Amino acid sequence: xxxxxxxxEQGEVGTRHTGSTATRPRAVSxxxxxxxxxxxxxxxxxxxxxxVLAALPVVLAVAVKLTAPNREGHDAGDFLVQATANGLFVxxxxxxxxxxxxxxxAIAMLSGDAIxxxxxxxxxxxxxxxxxxxxxxxxxxxxxxxxxxxIGVTIVTVVGAVVGIALFGAGPMLTxxxxxxxxxxxxxxxxxxALYCAAGIAALGAVGLFVSTLTEQPMAATVTVxxxxxxxxxxxxxxxxxxxxxxxxxxxxxxxxxxxxxxxxWSNLLQGLGQDLAYAVVFWLAAWARFTSKDITS
Amino acid sequence: MSPADxxxxxxxxxxxxxxxxAVDGIDLAVPTxxxxxxxxxxGSGKTxxxxxxxGLIEPTAGSRTLLGQPMPAGAGETLPRVxxxxxGPAFHPYLSGRANLARLxxxxxYADPWSARSRxxxxxxxxxxxxxAGKKYRAYSLGMRQRLAIGxxxxxxxxxLVLDEPTNGLDPQGTREVRSLxxxxxxxGATVLVSSHxxxxxxxxxxxxxxxxxxxxxxxGTVAEIRSGAVATIRLQTGELDAAATxxxxxxxxxxxxxxxxxxxxxxxxxxxxxxxxxxxAGVGVRGFVVDAPSLEDLFVTMTGxxxxxxx
Ligand SMILES: Nc1ncnc2c1ncn2[C@@H]1O[C@H](COP(=O)(O)OP(=O)(O)OP(=O)(O)O)[C@@H](O)[C@H]1O
Ligand SMILES: [Mg+2]
Numbered sequence: 001x002x003x004x005x006x007x008x009e010q011g012e013v014g015t016r017h018t019g020s021t022a023t024r025p026r027a028v029s030x031x032x033x034x035x036x037x038x039x040x041x042x043x044x045x046x047x048x049x050x051x052v053l054a055a056l057p058v059v060l061a062v063a064v065k066l067t068a069p070n071r072e073g074h075d076a077g078d079f080l081v082q083a084t085a086n087g088l089f090v091x092x093x094x095x096x097x098x099x100x101x102x103x104x105x106a107i108a109m110l111s112g113d114a115i116x117x118x119x120x121x122x123x124x125x126x127x128x129x130x131x132x133x134x135x136x137x138x139x140x141x142x143x144x145x146x147x148x149x150x151i152g153v154t155i156v157t158v159v160g161a162v163v164g165i166a167l168f169g170a171g172p173m174l175t176x177x178x179x180x181x182x183x184x185x186x187x188x189x190x191x192x193x194a195l196y197c198a199a200g201i202a203a204l205g206a207v208g209l210f211v212s213t214l215t216e217q218p219m220a221a222t223v224t225v226x227x228x229x230x231x232x233x234x235x236x237x238x239x240x241x242x243x244x245x246x247x248x249x250x251x252x253x254x255x256x257x258x259x260x261x262x263x264x265x266w267s268n269l270l271q272g273l274g275q276d277l278a279y280a281v282v283f284w285l286a287a288w289a290r291f292t293s294k295d296i297t298s
Numbered sequence: 299m300s301p302a303d304x305x306x307x308x309x310x311x312x313x314x315x316x317x318x319x320a321v322d323g324i325d326l327a328v329p330t331x332x333x334x335x336x337x338x339x340x341g342s343g344k345t346x347x348x349x350x351x352x353g354l355i356e357p358t359a360g361s362r363t364l365l366g367q368p369m370p371a372g373a374g375e376t377l378p379r380v381x382x383x384x385x386g387p388a389f390h391p392y393l394s395g396r397a398n399l400a401r402l403x404x405x406x407x408y409a410d411p412w413s414a415r416s417r418x419x420x421x422x423x424x425x426x427x428x429x430x431a432g433k434k435y436r437a438y439s440l441g442m443r444q445r446l447a448i449g450x451x452x453x454x455x456x457x458x459l460v461l462d463e464p465t466n467g468l469d470p471q472g473t474r475e476v477r478s479l480x481x482x483x484x485x486x487g488a489t490v491l492v493s494s495h496x497x498x499x500x501x502x503x504x505x506x507x508x509x510x511x512x513x514x515x516x517x518x519g520t521v522a523e524i525r526s527g528a529v530a531t532i533r534l535q536t537g538e539l540d541a542a543a544t545x546x547x548x549x550x551x552x553x554x555x556x557x558x559x560x561x562x563x564x565x566x567x568x569x570x571x572x573x574x575x576x577x578x579x580a581g582v583g584v585r586g587f588v589v590d591a592p593s594l595e596d597l598f599v600t601m602t603g604x605x606x607x608x609x610x
Binding site: 024029039295 | 353373401
């Protein structure tokens with residue numbers, strides 16, 4: 001019990017308001033967001049998910065270490081091959097792989113829980129009658145998804161960097177343009193890559209939040225988001241559909257390798273961030289339009 | 299009664315699902331300070347009404363005010379003063395009872411975080427769950443879940459409690475506790491709207507009743523007003539059926555009928571003593587005389603229909 005808490009009298013329960021003292025709400029409160037994060041991080045399934053996210057870079061690094069790599073005949077863009085020279089390439093290889101499936105899967109699950117999960121449990125009606133304003137609830141839910149995206153990407157990046165450096169060491173990095181950059185500059189760019197990937201996953205989270213307002217089945221929302229992701233990847237791979245590519249959420253997700261040119265190629269990255277932002281705004285507003293007018297019958 | 303004296307007031311409140319009206323133009327009037335028993339059989343529209351009151355669903359037509367504020371516009375100011383239980387308990391299964399209450403408290407911008415612990419413990423205490431507070435919700439029995447939901451509605455001081463079937467799943471002891479809890483909340487000055495399909499469960503604590511049947515509010519008023527709607531019948535056993543019927547009709551008894559060896563009728567305001575005296579005075583031998591005043595329960599069944607099948 002904290003010092004401040006000791007001074008508080010036993011709370012009165014179930015009786016009427018006697019004055020106007022208790023009738024002013026706190027203008028800003030982070031309690032709900034913190035509760036939301038506690039709920040996400042405390043859930044066993046999510047903890048398992050984080051383990052899976054963390055396991056992949058470890059498996060990658062160990063596999064590269066064990067198979068005597070042959071640097072000849074490989075594309076310069078292959079981060080994995082570079083890893084033997086510099087452990088900082090491990091998080092990049094891990095992000096490249098996990099951005100295709102595992103990280104989208106993670107955000108798909110979290111967004112399924114966000115609204116559909118609460119509707120399914122029936123806890124949504126009790127949150128709304130507390131009351132939590134519907135717009136505020138959506139904002140808090142989305143903030144927790146963005147933080148969830150950051151946490152997921154950070155796990156992959158940090159575990160990858162630690163394992164990579166442990167197995168292969170770190171040092172000045174040979175960029176894709178053939179110019180060397182210093183080790184701290186390399187670390188800084190890996191951090192930027194993580195933020196860039198988190199932005200993409202957070203944008204997908206907005207899609208997930210919208211889908212989550214459409215159903216009372218969290219699994220249905222999760223599957224829908226996965227289908228959106230997979231179909232986007234497939235369409236992105238079809239060159240004949242190039243006109244469609246700028247509309248795909250995953251269009252520039254892999255552009256982060258442009259950060260490892262010297263100087264970095266910003267144009268694709270900025271376009272990617274623009275697409276993420278557009279997706280986030282459009283789908284958050286769609287979620288808002290849907291959720292604020294919805295009958296809560298669960 | 300002016301709207302200002304009503305804790306809950308609705309006007310023409312209607313909710314249609316598809317073409318079927320689940321709630322059909324009801325004018326609810328719950329006076330401030332009342333314990334209002336909201337009665338009706340399964341599917342009669344109680345929960346749907348409560349969802350509209352709390353702003354969870356939008357009515358198809360009509361309006362509602364809660365604590366003098368129109369809903370849903372006034373929800374932000376009004377709902378913090380309203381504790382509610384809607385269609386049974388719902389909590390996160392992997393959190394403990396206490397953690398579930400902490401989550402709801404965290405969501406309330408009016409709640410003081412420093413007193414959260416003591417308020418949560420006090421609420422748990424009040425519903426007798428303090429000892430089981432650390433258990434995961436999924437390990438709770440039905441009655442414990444129900445208690446937790448009632449506890450959640452008591453986290454903050456309330457002016458109005460809207461409790462949808464609070465005794466559902468409770469043992470007789472728990473049912474009694476809820477009744478006394480409702481009584482003590484009312485004694486503290488809160489208005490309580492409690493729904494039930496069992497009249498006997500709420501009859502003892504209610505000051506007012508509203509009866510729903512198939513989406514309509516078929517009766518509403520103080521318990522005494524509702525009871526006065528009960529129509530007594532008399533049953534007379536006699537050897538001289540025709541003479542008795544004539545005397546009764548002459549007295550103003552209506553609906554006089556011969557049923558086997560008895561004569562039945564509706565005495566209205568006539569006192570039984572006068573009827574018997576008149577019969578004896580006219581030389582009709584009275585073998586037996588019974589006044590059947592229907593119980594509130596009978597009345598309830600009459601209003602909502604005898605059938606077992608829900609209307610749908
Ligand atoms: N979401 C919905 N969609 C369609 N119909 C609904 C919905 N919710 C309720 N109904 C219908 O509205 C009617 C009233 O339901 P409601 O839940 O309000 O009854 P109730 O009085 O609370 O019954 P119970 O005593 O069983 O809880 C029922 O016929 C029900 O089928
Ligand atoms: Mg109901």
